[in-house]
């Protein structure tokens with residue numbers, strides 16, 4: 001699990017550790033980790049000795065890290081030049097170390113022929129988008145041919161929220177110290193960080209619960225339902241799908257398809273007869289049942305809403321019956337328009353995209369997109385349900401607070417009609433298989449993204465291709 005903490009939490013943990021260490025020890029640890037990653041990058045492109053390295057050096061400790069790491073590389077024969085953001089404010093010890101090791105200061109033309117640019121302009125002390133010369137240097141780094149390695153985080157991103165306000169550095173890799181920051185896991189900031197490597201500097205006094213966490217392959221593999229020898233189809237779980245309508249039958253099909261690949265023993269479909277017949281033609285294994293959920297056979301969880309129209313008596317009734325069953329459920333798309341007066345809870349997973357979340361909160365879509373973390377927390381708390389906010393970084397929050405999960409496998413290839421229906425079905429199946437709502441939603445999002453990544457290797461994808469690649473995604477994790 002990758003765990004990210006807010007800046008004030010990291011500052012407190014750093015202060016606790018610094019009080020127990022000699023002056024400057026923490027920065028030396030950070031710089032040593034940074035220099036090791038820089039050396040590895042340079043080794044891949046011809047070696048450290050003689051390599052041209054440009055440092056972008058800010059006025060704070062982020063600049064200090066870059067200078068000490070630069071000194072380490074200079075001692076190994078690299079030609080290191082430091083471009084100072086402000087010559088009157090620079091980490092004096094770091095600069096002295098660099099000069100002593102053979103490095104020197106230079107103007108920004110040093111970026112032109114560098115093989116590696118180390119971005120030490122701003123770390124967790126940054127606020128707002130880059131200003132003045134910092135913005136100008138970020139643009140110069142983007143234009144240069146060199147690989148860019150960010151120190152702690154790409155300068156200019158918002159470490160706490162993942163927002164990007166204006167210009168910021170776009171890195172190929174980031175070396176982050178002590179713990180992840182939410183901005184390294186949440187877009188749009190995360191996509192500026194490249195490959196993120198965590199360097200352990202010994203921080204221990206971090207809060208029990210992270211602010212944001214991201215499952216990794218081993219976590220997901222540990223959570224996926226696995227049939228035991230002694231199981232039968234009912235013990236594996238049965239999921240009910242109350243999706244699709246006469247006008248939108250395809251959403252019902254795709255939700256059923258996602259549910260069939262979610263590791264349950266059986267899928268029951270409840271909906272209009274002609275949709276049920278279509279489903280049976282494609283998947284004879286589905287149990288097609290009554291048009292209303294309350295009349296269907298026993299299930300352990302429901303998926304409801306994909307392909308349900310708004311302002312429709314039958315759709316409202318289907319949603320209400322699913323919620324009244326008190327079973328775990330996914331409420332997607334159309335079902336999100338019928339939430340008034342329903343008794344939600346943590347066992348209900350709502351799956352809005354930014355537009356739907358904005359409507360539920362009475363704000364503009366752009367506001368949600370700019371600050372997804374705050375809005376997903378707010379929506380979960382306000383509606384009293386687990387909320388999965390879809391988008392370029394899908395986020396999942398529980399109503400009682402706690403760590404928000406950020407999905408690391410998202411790909412823009414998923415932005416295709418019907419892909420959300422597949423996701424809803426998949427999460428419903430994971431709920432029926434017994435995963436708790438937060439896990440079902442985050443494992444579902446992870447597998448959905450992984451399926452998207454596998455499918456896109458063969459070209460542009462449609463939602464149906466996700467169904468075809470979901471078994472491969474499972475196989476990859478087992």
Ligand SMILES: NC(=O)C1=CN([C@@H]2O[C@H](COP(=O)(O)OP(=O)(O)OC[C@H]3O[C@@H](n4cnc5c(N)ncnc54)[C@H](OP(=O)(O)O)[C@@H]3O)[C@@H](O)[C@H]2O)[C@@H](O)CC1
Nearest residue numbers: 014026027060061062122123124125126127129130131152
């Ligand atoms: N603490 C520790 O134990 C350890 C910390 N470590 C390292 O320290 C880093 C944090 O260092 P830090 O606190 O000095 O802040 P830092 O990010 O360098 O920048 C602050 C300066 O930037 C400026 N500035 C702000 N916004 C700006 C903008 N938009 N555009 C332009 N300028 C802007 C602002 O100037 P001001 O606005 O105040 O004039 C302020 O002075 C951390 O990320 C890690 O790398 C490691 O060594 C491990 C041990």
Ligand SMILES: Nc1ncnc2c1ncn2[C@@H]1O[C@H](COP(=O)(O)OP(=O)(O)O)[C@@H](O)[C@H]1O
Nearest residue numbers: 390391392410411412414415417418419420421
């Ligand atoms: N830029 C993006 N990067 C990664 N994933 C995305 C992006 N845009 C959308 N997605 C994902 O694609 C899916 C789209 O779902 P949704 O908006 O419900 O569409 P539909 O209703 O057509 O199925 C969601 O899982 C969402 O997280």
Ligand SMILES: [K+]
Nearest residue numbers: 122151153155
């Ligand atoms: K930086």
